Amino acid sequence: MITKRIIPCLDVKDGRVVKGVNFAGLGDVSCPVELARYYSDNGADELVFYDITASAEGRGLFTDILRRVAETIFIPLTVGGGIYTLDDFDRVLKCGADKVSVNSGAISHPELVQEAAKRYGNQCVVLSVDVKRVDGVYRVFAKGGRENTGMEAIEWITRCVEAGAGEVVVNSIDTDGVKQGFDLPLLEAVCRAVSVPVIASGGAGCIQDFITLFQGLPQVDAGLAASIFHFGEVAISDLKAEMQRQGISARQ
Amino acid sequence: MVALVDYGVGNLFSLKSSLAAIGVETQVTSNPKTLRQADKIILPGVGAFADAAEKLRATGLGTVLREEAKNGKPLLGICLGMQLLFEESTEYGLHKGLGLIPGRVVPIETVIPAGLKIPHIGWNALQFAGEPHALFRHIQPGDCVYFVHSYYATDCDESVIATAEYGAPLTAAVAKGRVYGCQFHPEKSGRVGLEILRAFCEEEG
DSSP states (O other): OOOOOOEEEEEETTTTOOOOBTTTTTTTEEHHHHHHHHHHHHOOSSSEEEOOOHHHHHHHHHHHHHHHHHHHHHHOOOEEESSSSHHHHHHHTTTTOOOOOOOSSHHTTHHHHHHHHHHHHHEEEEEEEEEEEEEEEEEEEEEEEEEEEEEEEEHHHHHHHHHOOEEEEEEETTTTTTOOOOHHHHHHHHHHHHSEEEEEEEEEHHHHHHHHHHHEEEEOOEEEEEEHHHSSSSSSSHHHHHHHHTOOOOOO | EEEEOSSSSSSOHHHHHHHHHOOOEEEEEEOHHHHHHHHHHOHHHHHHHOHHHHHHHHHHHHHHHHHHHHHHOOOOTTTTHHHTSSSOOOOOEEOOOOOOSSOEEGGGTTTTTTTTTEEEEEEEOBBBSSSSOOTTTTTTTTTTEEEEEEEEEEEGGGEEEEEEESSOOOOOOOEETTEESSSOOGGGHHHHHHHHHHHHHSSSO
């Protein structure tokens, strides 16, 4: 049977990996290529690279790094950040990305998901959504979680999957950085609405949070996290050993 | 030298890099002469069957691949490249493949229980019916490889050398003579994938 995927996420700015806590207060962690190699050697099932650079210069630096990562490690690579056009898809796919994650780009360019899925296949298009509860309603936030779009999240995700998104990364702003566990009610609502793979993001603080996720919501396909892996609070090998002990399918 | 067939379908960057990582010289090519000179050929591919099959036909590369395979040159198809080795596919209509391995390509949903997600995407364990095929001599049964596909090969007679369990045993790899196919992506399957590529590249030309 297919294994549950564990996915470290690397935010890259000006050639370095950074991680925000509740999307603020960034701090340097390590070299992206070295970190990628470390994760690949230690059981990561996939890596996500988010380019959080704003400048054109930083963008060029990012694609250089991506190319070096893709030459070094041989597991699936997803790339996001600054993806607004098919040319952006093309740019990162040529550097060795396997999937491209769209977030704000899908919001500002409503045709992007459909056009990208048509050209590169649904499996290549990952919808990433930042969700926050506002007056009890799940709302989609854009621009790194700073701007409330006013759109209802489940409806937005459903629409993008119908347009061709092949996977959905659900990032809960409410639980992100808090390390009290994934946002199970939100994830359950997403799993009920779509039949493509769902990747949980935001809130993992310890191994048990992943166990609770996969046991509580077996429909979730993968768990994504950043700082707990980067700072060594959770070793992926320990996490996977515990998953197997608990009867959750994991790749060693 | 291992030729990687470039026919405008899919991205060869990772495949080329993974072969470089195990010390194999490669050439990305759409030139029939280079394919004929190569020791081995790898046919990659991502996307729709009909489009890829038409490209192989229109460029004449399909004919070259068939001839080289019949001359005994080792050929490995990956993902869609594997599906193209079969006689036909029912993806968006009936389309002819290269016919190098008996079998046809049909939607996964025809064999798996409802409720399982399609595509079959992620890491799944390889299972061997008997003694592992030479392609798997450097790996263990139960080792995981990375899959992304919505169609699979069936009616392959004796050619199936590995399956992956996804509500049904899906054809994961096939071999007939020196023609091999992997439904999964060895170039995205970490160390296990590199060992499968190594085994193919060690095959006597």
